[in-house]
Amino acid sequence: MASAVMQNYRRLDLAFQRGEGPWLFAEDGRRYLDFGAGIAVTGLGHCHPHLVAALTRQAETLWHCSNLYRIPEQERLASRLASASFADAVFFCNSGAEAIECGLKLVRKYQDDAGRPERYRVITFAGAFHGRTLATIAAGGSANALAGFDPVVDGFDQVPFGDLDAVRTAVGERTAAILVEPVQGEGGIRVADPAFLQGLRAVADGAGLILMFDEVQCGIGRTGRLFAHQWSGVVPDVMAVAKGLGGGFPIGACLTAGQAARTLTPGSHGTTFGGNPLAMAVGNAVLDVVLAPGFLDHVRRTGEVLRAQLERLPAHYPGVVAEVRGIGLMLGLKCVVENRRLVAALMDAGLLTVPASDNVVRLLPALIIDQEHADAALERIHQACAVLADKAA
Ligand SMILES: *Cc1c(COP(=O)(O)O)cnc(C)c1O
Numbered sequence: 001m002a003s004a005v006m007q008n009y010r011r012l013d014l015a016f017q018r019g020e021g022p023w024l025f026a027e028d029g030r031r032y033l034d035f036g037a038g039i040a041v042t043g044l045g046h047c048h049p050h051l052v053a054a055l056t057r058q059a060e061t062l063w064h065c066s067n068l069y070r071i072p073e074q075e076r077l078a079s080r081l082a083s084a085s086f087a088d089a090v091f092f093c094n095s096g097a098e099a100i101e102c103g104l105k106l107v108r109k110y111q112d113d114a115g116r117p118e119r120y121r122v123i124t125f126a127g128a129f130h131g132r133t134l135a136t137i138a139a140g141g142s143a144n145a146l147a148g149f150d151p152v153v154d155g156f157d158q159v160p161f162g163d164l165d166a167v168r169t170a171v172g173e174r175t176a177a178i179l180v181e182p183v184q185g186e187g188g189i190r191v192a193d194p195a196f197l198q199g200l201r202a203v204a205d206g207a208g209l210i211l212m213f214d215e216v217q218c219g220i221g222r223t224g225r226l227f228a229h230q231w232s233g234v235v236p237d238v239m240a241v242a243k244g245l246g247g248g249f250p251i252g253a254c255l256t257a258g259q260a261a262r263t264l265t266p267g268s269h270g271t272t273f274g275g276n277p278l279a280m281a282v283g284n285a286v287l288d289v290v291l292a293p294g295f296l297d298h299v300r301r302t303g304e305v306l307r308a309q310l311e312r313l314p315a316h317y318p319g320v321v322a323e324v325r326g327i328g329l330m331l332g333l334k335c336v337v338e339n340r341r342l343v344a345a346l347m348d349a350g351l352l353t354v355p356a357s358d359n360v361v362r363l364l365p366a367l368i369i370d371q372e373h374a375d376a377a378l379e380r381i382h383q384a385c386a387v388l389a390d391k392a393a
Contacts, residue, residue, distance in 0.1 A: 040217045043221060051282055122156050167199070226290065325360070
């Protein structure tokens with residue numbers, strides 16, 4: 001039967017009935033260990049009791065009233081995000097692309113307010129992913145994502161990821177900002193060197209640019225710190241988060257500080273759904289768990305142990321895995337075989353993962369996994385690698 005759903009995804013023929021913690025149960029009765037987490041979204045696992053309670057409580061109270069009115073749960077989430085970060089002010093929306101879009105608009109208006117309207121260009125990096133709107137595909141610069149959608153939104157200059165000299169060269173009289181993922185997700189789990197982020201901060205300060213971080217994928221505890229850039233000691237002016245913040249409920253947020261936080265004034269930006277009571281109740285419940293004492297320590301410890309065990313793969317299966325990358329529970333296996341073949345073999349073995357560019361397989365488990373889940377995943381990874389190594393032999 002032909003599906004009425006638009007055919008804009010290459011979907012696997014697999015449907016799930018329910019989820020529980022790091023497990024997904026398929027319609028055919030099979031159980032999968034979920035190390036994709038809906039692409040780093042269900043960071044607290046499926047149907048976390050605290051999130052279910054917050055969502056159902058709010059569902060019986062008030063769903064939506066619009067930003068015509070004060071929303072106390074929104075004020076509370078903003079203030080908690082601000083206390084836990086560099087930020088003074090937060091704008092809520094419904095997705096990562098919208099959070100980036102808010103930041104991009106903010107950057108232009110910030111420079112305009114400062115009497116520099118000619119500064120509108122943003123320096124971005126090869127391998128970046130910032131979303132699927134017209135502006136965010138231009139920012140990402142991927143030829144595949146841009147194909148067929150000309151004219152490309154003007155205002156982005158892309159340089160190689162990690163190349164500080166190229167950034168310095170790219171800064172011109174029309175440059176407004178630098179936009180970077182502290183850890184590239186879609187680009188293949190590429191971790192920015194702390195010295196690179198420190199260098200970007202210095203370039204931005206020297207030229208009066210906004211430094212904007214895209215933590216849509218790497219934020220909210222994924223790397224073992226609340227935000228990935230906190231490993232580097234560098235503070236941005238603007239930051240987009242989304243995926244993990246809602247634990248599966250659609251939420252995006254754009255965080256800013258200082259003068260940048262006063263840039264978007266009434267009438268200049270907005271959204272109907274963003275920051276509604278239902279979403280904000282879930283976001284606050286996510287923070288209850290992620291900010292609880294010991295939670296991020298657990299992510300760091302689990303990530304280190306898992307990574308140490310993954311590091312043995314390239315020697316065991318040199319024809320399958322070339323290298324292990326990442327930080328915390330944002331890990332990548334750079335493949336020798338085609339990455340989609342490893343994703344398929346892992347699925348056959350009962351482990352769900354996500355492919356990325358640069359021939360990488362992403363491991364993005366729920367942050368609540370324990371050693372038993374990590375061991376169960378490793379067992380499945382060895383199984384899948386052995387199958388592919390046998391085929392190659
Ligand atoms: C997923 C992602 C986005 C886009 O988020 P959507 O919710 O799909 O719009 C932007 N930036 C990064 C780094 C992402 O991983």
